[in-house]
Amino acid sequence: MAPRVVIIGPPGAGKTTVGTLVAQRLGTTFRDTDADVERAAGKPITDIFVEDGEAAFRSLERAAVATALDEQDGVLALGGGAVVAPENRALLAGHVVVFLDVGLADAVSRVGLNRDRPLLLESPRAQLKRLLDQRRPVYLEAATVTVDTGGRTPEDIADEVVKHVH
Ligand SMILES: Nc1ncnc2c1ncn2[C@@H]1O[C@H](COP(=O)(O)OP(=O)(O)OP(=O)(O)O)[C@@H](O)[C@H]1O
C-alpha cells in the first residue's frame, strides 16, 4: 500500500484541515503522523516534548512516518518537522508529495493562540519565522507539487490538491 498523496508543510499550513477535505473528496481515509505519534506514546505531543524531549519525539515520528507510508492508502499528512530528517525525506521518493506553502502572516494568524504546538509556545511569530526560513527550501525540495495557500479557503486548496492526485 502507498498513500495517494502525502501532505507536508509548517504548522498553520492547513495539513490537517486540507488533508481531511482531500480525503473526503477522494472518498478515502485521512491519516496524520502527529496523531499516530500521540497514540504510540499514549500522550499529547506537548507532553512528549516536555517530559521526554524533542529527540524522543523525532524518534517516534521517524517510526510513525515509515509505518504510515507503508500502511496508508489514502491521504497522509506528516508532522510539520518530519521532512527535516533525511531518513524521512528518503522515504518520500516516488510518492506524490504536496507542500502547502504559507507565508508568515497567514501562518501566525492560523496558529493563533493555540497552545498545542510545543515549538511555538514562546514568541510564536518569531519561532514561526525561524521555522519557515529554515525549512521552506527543504519543503520545496521534498515536494513534487507546491500549492500556495495564501488568502485561499481550505475548500479551494483541497480542489487544487485533488487535481494533482493521479
Ligand atoms: N486556508 C486556510 N485559511 C484559513 N484558515 C485556515 C486555512 N487552513 C487552515 N486554517 C486554519 O488554521 C488552523 C491550523 O490549521 P491545521 O491544524 O490544519 O494546520 P496544520 O498544518 O495541520 O498544523 P500542525 O502542523 O500544527 O498540525 C486551523 O484553525 C484551521 O482551521
Ligand SMILES: O=C(O)C1=C[C@@H](O)[C@@H](O)[C@H](O)C1
Ligand atoms: O513543526 C514541527 O516541528 C512540529 C509540527 C507539529 O505538526 C508536530 O509534529 C510537532 O509539534 C512539531
Ligand SMILES: [Mg+2]
Ligand atoms: Mg496538523
